[in-house]
Amino acid sequence: MTSDADTLRSELRAHLPDPLPRRLGVAVSGGSDSTALLRLLADIGQQEQIELFAATVDHGLRSESASEALTVSALAQRLGIPHETLNWQGWDGAGNLQDQARRARYRLLVAWAEAKGIEAIALGHTADDQAETVLMRLARSAGVSGLSAMAPARKEHGITLLRPMLALSRAQLRTYLTAQGISWIDDPSNQDQRFDRIKARRALSGLDQIGITAETLSRVADNLAQAREALAQYTQDSAARLMRVMDGDLRIDRHGFDALPKEIRRRLVVASVSWIAGAEYPPRRKAVDQVLEAISSGQATTLGGCILIPEGKNTWICRELNAVRHETTQPAELWDRRWRVTGPEALGAEIHALGEDGILQLEDWRLAGKPRAALLSTPAVWVRGSMVAAPLAGFANDWKAEMRSERADFAAVILSH
Numbered sequence: 542m543t544s545d546a547d548t549l550r551s552e553l554r555a556h557l558p559d560p561l562p563r564r565l566g567v568a569v570s571g572g573s574d575s576t577a578l579l580r581l582l583a584d585i586g587q588q589e590q591i592e593l594f595a596a597t598v599d600h601g602l603r604s605e606s607a608s609e610a611l612t613v614s615a616l617a618q619r620l621g622i623p624h625e626t627l628n629w630q631g632w633d634g635a636g637n638l639q640d641q642a643r644r645a646r647y648r649l650l651v652a653w654a655e656a657k658g659i660e661a662i663a664l665g666h667t668a669d670d671q672a673e674t675v676l677m678r679l680a681r682s683a684g685v686s687g688l689s690a691m692a693p694a695r696k697e698h699g700i701t702l703l704r705p706m707l708a709l710s711r712a713q714l715r716t717y718l719t720a721q722g723i724s725w726i727d728d729p730s731n732q733d734q735r736f737d738r739i740k741a742r743r744a745l746s747g748l749d750q751i752g753i754t755a756e757t758l759s760r761v762a763d764n765l766a767q768a769r770e771a772l773a774q775y776t777q778d779s780a781a782r783l784m785r786v787m788d789g790d791l792r793i794d795r796h797g798f799d800a801l802p803k804e805i806r807r808r809l810v811v812a813s814v815s816w817i818a819g820a821e822y823p824p825r826r827k828a829v830d831q832v833l834e835a836i837s838s839g840q841a842t843t844l845g846g847c848i849l850i851p852e853g854k855n856t857w858i859c860r861e862l863n864a865v866r867h868e869t870t871q872p873a874e875l876w877d878r879r880w881r882v883t884g885p886e887a888l889g890a891e892i893h894a895l896g897e898d899g900i901l902q903l904e905d906w907r908l909a910g911k912p913r914a915a916l917l918s919t920p921a922v923w924v925r926g927s928m929v930a931a932p933l934a935g936f937a938n939d940w941k942a943e944m945r946s947e948r949a950d951f952a953a954v955i956l957s958h
């Protein structure tokens with residue numbers, strides 16, 4: 542395992558896009574991995590004449606975090622790279638701290654990149670991170686997707702997140718930094734047994750006796766990533782064959798659906814519910830399996846803010862009225878985070894669900910060609926208690942409801958699950 546500068550640089554370069562983005566960001570926590578990334582990228586950036594920018598997120602959770610950000614800033618300055626510290630003050634004491642801090646970190650980094658016209662951000666994940674993730678996911682009985690390798694590149698709000706060091710090990714990078722005379726910060730939470738990642742790191746060091754190393758687990762993750770791709774393709778082909786997107790609802794041919802392998806049915810249901818409800822977390826596997834049974838036996842059911850309704854040879858997956866019952870917005874504002882309802886100037890107009898009251902005011906809801914429950918959760922225009930338009934329920938009255946473009950592509954959601 543080599544750690545000389547030239548080899549590491551060319552390994553890193555091989556996992557970056559060609560040509561490099563003109564403005565490239567680097568997320569540096571100050572730990573060994575991202576510090577090595579910064580140092581190596583400084584050379585590459587100079588050779589290829591691109592502009593580099595570095596950022597550190599200060600989560601404000603430990604007393605040393607501000608001075609750690611300053612240490613990174615000093616190194617960046619020595620390397621001639623502009624550096625910014627992004628502060629997070631958002632923790633409300635509720636929920637999973639690690640998870641919230643991580644989400645906030647990505648949000649802050651993406652906003653920073655957007656503001657600076659940075660096209661891509663490089664992150665310092667290594668083969669060890671990959672292996673630790675696989676071990677942690679094993680403990681949660683993950684399936685193919687959960688055990689698959691992290692993507693070397695993915696888009697978040699138009700910014701590409703790059704992980705060019707997934708083939709390098711932490712030990713290699715540390716040897717390199719030591720040779721360069723560059724120190725790094727050992728996050729004290731790394732010693733803290735509370736965090737699953739740290740436990741996985743410790744456990745991994747005992748597994749090499751039976752041949753399980755960061756390298757082998759990384760390879761397993763790569764193998765599974767290829768399997769995931771194949772499954773995603775199968776799922777997408779099945780959706781194209783058996784499902785119809787109808788104004789934000791989905792209709793499945795039940796007979797064809799039932800003939801699919803369970804894994805593909807599961808994926809279709811998860812993607813459908815994620816697409817319709819826009820949830821951050823997928824529904825639990827057990828709940829999904831119960832829904833598969835309900836679909837097969839032609840029963841109505843609910844899952845993750847959606848309702849599944851059998852109708853003839855089909856099953857519909859639609860937004861559930863209960864999930865949007867209390868949502869009220871102004872025209873042209875986003876409703877249910879996906880619909881924008883616009884129309885003629887109407888004083889006092891508000892958007893809320895059509896609901897039972899609204900559907901009674903339609904001449905004949907059957908003309909919309911959808912089950913009644915599907916129509917109840919569609920956005921309608923109300924003026925002082927009267928429903929004046931329900932553009933997705935066949936009563937447009939010069940109003941229209943358009944889906945927010947980022948949410949419109951059901952096929953893209955399938956590929957991301």
Ligand SMILES: Nc1ncnc2c1ncn2[C@@H]1O[C@H](COP(=O)(O)OP(=O)(O)OP(=O)(O)O)[C@@H](O)[C@H]1O
Nearest residue numbers: 568569570574575596597598643663664665666670
């Ligand atoms: N405080 C931080 N400031 C800037 N970048 C950070 C910070 N913490 C982590 N990073 C970036 O993320 C990379 C991975 O670190 P870590 O594994 O701790 O993050 P993570 O976000 O939990 O990863 P994952 O995406 O696997 O959940 C680091 O190498 C670095 O590039």
